Amino acid sequence: KNQVEQSPQSLIILEGKNCTLQCNYTVSPFSNLRWYKQDTGRGPVSLTIMTFSENTKSNGRYTATLDADTKQSSLHITASQLSDSASYICVVRGTAGNNRKLIWGLGTSLAVNP
């Protein structure tokens, strides 16, 4: 069973609209949670990294929230643009140390249509 579950699997929205992507995890102990954006055929790019003590973190039009008690995170995209079309991946680091212990979600595929 995947310890990082993302929903929805895919999403289509119109340009200019907002959307929210969900990430639930069961990884324990928990060190931090990351959101990555991956364009088709490219490597992932880091959007945010949050520790258990952080509730929200923004990066431009991207805002991530974290509830460590319920083990849920969300990524909110405001005023979507065509360039936001990509896969958004939630990643959890389970233990302190190096980046060895990363658990990757399957991603949410977002399509922004004009």
Next chain:
Amino acid sequence: DGGITQSPKYLFRKEGQNVTLSCEQNLNHDAMYWYRQDPGQGLRLIYYSQIVNDFQKGDIAEGYSVSREKKESFPLTVTSAQKNPTAFYLCASSIGETLFFGPGTRLLVL
């Protein structure tokens, strides 16, 4: 222009052949990683290196080998022992918690 480069972009492997994927970084990062990405699966760690001349197996190291003779370079060899090599291979380096990925190499089997 700083970053991570991977070559080639596409690579074709014949039955029983070893192939090597290149990964170079000029970010001066100590740690480097190789991941494999398959449809319907999360990224899986193949090998990682925390420092020159040292590397560790990841979760799916069987059928792969690496070397780390220079800080800037971390090549991955897909050996003939890897029976299902078709995938998208991603190289990354890190400083602190942030991973920086290369553009990837897509390996296909002829």
